[in-house]
């Protein structure tokens with residue numbers, strides 16, 4: 001087999017076989033296929049697309065390129081949740097203890113990664129004492145005992161995806177539905193869960209800017225999962241503004257605690273109940289999605305969700321008293337209010353640029369080497385549809401430096417204030433099965 005022939009076949013719109021796709025993925029991973037040929041293939045796939053069979057084969061070839069996690073020592077149906085992008089997305093911190101509280105085993109492998117705020121692991125590390133680097137024995141034992149554990153990057157999962165994604169990033173081939181779907185799903189499948197709930201974001205701050213493309217990405221991922229025996233569904237949720245009020249690591253932990261107490265922001269609360277009820281249903285801990293939702297509501301109102309969060313924090317060496325006293329979380333030295341200059345209604349908060357504002361404060365990593373400041377971030381006081389008057393606080397900056405003109409500028413850039421009334425956005429646009 002020659003790579004040049006496979007590139008030409010893809011260029012001409014033919015379907016490649018499993019053997020051919022294995023050849024490409026293995027060859028690129030082990031270095032026998034050079035960057036220039038792989039780039040050319042990716043661009044051909046970008047324009048020609050890939051069939052569902054090719055996409056599933058691409059996914060499984062990337063899974064086979066590295067280690068896979070075996071969660072079979074954990075009792076019950078393990079359900080994972082994945083959100084495609086999004087800013088200040090606190091859902092994982094809420095959902096892990098929330099669904100665990102109704103009996104769903106949560107075995108969460110999470111990255112640190114680059115981005116506006118830290119990854120899930122960084123956020124949990126805002127809890128004093130919390131240890132994310134736990135042994136695989138503890139991980140399994142803890143999920144069996146308290147139903148939830150979170151661990152940092154383990155093993156060498158999907159090295160093919162790492163290499164291909166890095167190449168796509170510099171060759172204009174990120175935004176291809178089959179390439180994105182196989183990239184995301186390869187990582188989910190390698191992490192070993194039995195079922196997967198996807199939260200596909202749509203809007204200005206997301207990979208997918210319009211509902212049709214978000215639905216197409218969701219469908220491609222759902223088909224891959226179901227084709228390879230992992231029960232998968234997707235919820236399409238709005239990302240025309242960040243979810244909740246908090247963007248930043250400790251601030252999001254505090255927001256998650258409020259939400260687990262039933263006192264969180266409306267949109268975050270609603271999305272967690274929606275995603276959570278599908279997780280509970282796929283884990284067969286309820287006989288319908290609406291029964292699952294009632295169970296989650298009960299876990300919040302009875303305090304069981306918070307108790308589970310405490311047990312989970314304590315099991316990983318963290319100080320569980322932060323749940324009753326969040327002032328023990330890292331706190332930034334300065335609070336600076338950003339005020340509205342004009343009257344009107346908030347019509348847009350570009351999640352990307354407000355996320356960048358949080359990142360330049362130090363809440364996220366610009367490069368792999370950057371250190372995260374867990375205490376800093378932003379609290380949004382006005383969201384889409386809210387009325388504002390000049391002088392009203394839009395955002396409070398939590399900072400460890402006194403001068404934050406660059407951050408303030410990014411915040412003003414991300415907010416659009418319209419003169420007339422603005423509807424609040426729909427939060428959940430569709431479900432894809």
Ligand code: URA
Pocket residue numbers: 165174179180181183184
């Ligand atoms: N996230 C991924 O992991 N892969 C993609 O291709 C796009 C987003």
Ligand code: CA
Pocket residue numbers: 087088089090242243244245246247252255
């Ligand atoms: Ca948030």
